[in-house]
Amino acid sequence: MIFFQHSRNFLVIFLIFSIFLSFYFFSPIVFSESVTSSVKVEIVTTTTTTTLGGGGGGGGGGYTPPSETKVIFSGRAYPRSTVTLLKDAQIVATTVAGSDANFQISLTNITAGSYIFSVYSEDDKGNRSSLLTFPLSVSSGVITNVTGIFISPTIDVDKSEVKKGEVIKIFGQAIPNSDITVIISSEEDIYGKTKADTIGAYLYNLDTVEVEMGEHLTKSRATLEEEISPLSRVVSFKVGTKTVLKELIAKIVKADLNSDKKVNLIDFSVAAYWYKRPSPPQNVDLNKDGKIDLVDFSIMAYYWTG
Amino acid sequence: MENKKSKRIICIVIFAFCIIKPIATNAAELYLESSQPEYAPNETFSVDIRLNVTPPENVTAIESYLKFDNQSLKAIDFLTGNSILMFIETPKINQEQGIVSFSGIIPGGYTGRLSGDPGASNLLGKITFQAQKTINPQTSIYFLNNSRVLLDEGKEAKTNLVFKPLDIQISSQEVVFNPLNELEKIKEEDKIPPEDFTPEIVKIDEKYFLVFNTQDKQSGIDHYEVATLKENLFGQLTPISNFEKGESPYPLKESDLTKTIKVKAIDKAGNTRIATLNPYVPIKWYKNYWLWGIILLGIISGYIVYHLKLKSKRQKSK
Secondary structure: OHHHHHHHHHHHHHHHHHHHHHHHHHHHHHOOHHHHHOOOOEEEEEEOOOOEOOOOOOOOOOEOOOOOOEEEEEEEOOOOOEEEEEEOOEEEEEEEOOOOOEEEEEEOOOOOEEEEEEEEEEOOOOOEOOOEEEEEEEOOOEEEEEEEEEOOOOOEEOEEEEEOOOEEEEEEEOOOOOEEEEEEOOOOOEEEEEEOOOOOEEEEEEEHHHOOOEEEEEEEEEEEOOEEOOOOOOEEEEEEOOOEEOOOOOOOOOOOOOOOOOOOHHHHHHHHHHOOOOOOOOOOOOOOOOOOOHHHHHHHHHOOOO | OHHHHHHHHHHHHHHHHHOOOOOOOOOEEEEEEEOOOEEOOOOEEEEEEEEEEOOOOOEEEEEEEEEOOOOOEEEEEEEOOOOOOEEOOOOEEEOOOOEEEEEEEEEEEEOOOOOOOOOOOOEEEEEEEEEOOOOOOEEEEEEOOOOEEEEOOOEEOOOOEEEEOEEEEEOOOOOOOOOOOHHHHHHHHOOOOOOOOOOEEEEEOOEEEEEOOOOOOOOOEEEEEEEEEEEOOOOOEEEOOOOEEEOOOEEOOHHHHHOEEEEEEEEOOOOEEEEEEOOOOOOOHHHOHHHHHHHHHHHHHHHHHHHHHHHHHHHHHO
């Protein structure tokens, strides 16, 4: 009887141990954003060599044309939007998505090696999506298909400051008919749901009656047929005592050091010049700590446009 | 009584697990790889520096300091071919202190390898070492604690960041026959010039600079050279200065802005790619000697024709 009771205790302890071990081991995966936000990119590698049969009797030799090295990117952006492809941080190709938001870009004249490719799109209001970046090994004489690219939505707000209790519009463009989740940072994050229309435009009216005063950030993601896009860029707004409409001024691109509305090699070179030099200009010092170091370059990499 | 005891045990177990730190997967991992664990003295080998990232972490910048025993190993070269990094500075080898350092960014960020990717697209760089004759058969290459990995907009990846060292065994038997070592092999096989590129001129701190960057997917870029050229009277480009070694951003004189500039990218195997930049500032018409040459030729031709016609008229009238 006593043995049975001890065994029962050990069994209970073992079960609790197993439950908690599972919880602690799997919780970063279960509750991580990666489960719900991973972009599926499928790489199918095929060879292009074809052999033509010889003519006449006796089975003559065949001709094998040289294989081409090619990469084909396909996915979804916004209807009739310009899609830009970067190879190793520099623009190599652009295309215009169809009315169904599908696009395809082929890259030839490429040598074998490892590359970092990035894709982004621009909506009809000139807002850019976040950069979708992925590494890829290209083999010689092989066509590589990269599919399932899902461009994140664009996002903007109609007010830079909104009087508490009033409504602020959060809007942008995504894949047509996709479900949009809008995330607003607050004491606890606020999640709003809306739907993109047939041209991909979405609008979410946020009632700020329950949003605390102060600065907030908002971002969005699209979901379509169980596919989830990456998160959009982040836009800020303030909940205060007055309403200030967002001015239609030229959009300031963070880390754009030469004010050409791009963040690319030129901005990188400007920052490289000031790297470890004293008294850098304020616009180059992206984190305002009085020096140009790795953190400034990290911020630049995050806002890279090519 | 027994029930109370059981309940007490259960409570203690629950409390104990509540304070145990959750086992989480690593956010980022820097590790080293070599083709074999043992090398003979005088043998040359490569060590790959690689990065693993667990989504949704997004690595945007890396600064790394690698320590090695300078009595057991000699660091020969740092190859940047196929690196996913855009280097902020040329990687440095300090043989005296036994440190290799490099820093760079990944524009757009890096969230890990894709499933289905046929290759290992996570290479940061490759260091070529030569094993030395040493009394220590066991040596190690490891990351110093001041190495950093930054996420998103400059966030430090302090938690769940792992640095994995590499242990190397040096045998007592020296290499008598020196086969083509890994570095020489890479250079021997590299017949492809660096990627095409376009230099640009930018103004920084009231001065003009030439900026350029390209990649070489085989042996990696060795260095760049810059030359300025000018058009002669016949419209041909003639060099004003020979190609000189230079780094981006390359300082320019005001007078360089009216000249054609050529940038030569040279990889470790000696293959070259030249990019040409037309004059940034068009030459003023009165400084265009070619134009003056045409005008002068026109005047001379006109005078000769006029003189010949005049002569012919005089002869006819006679």
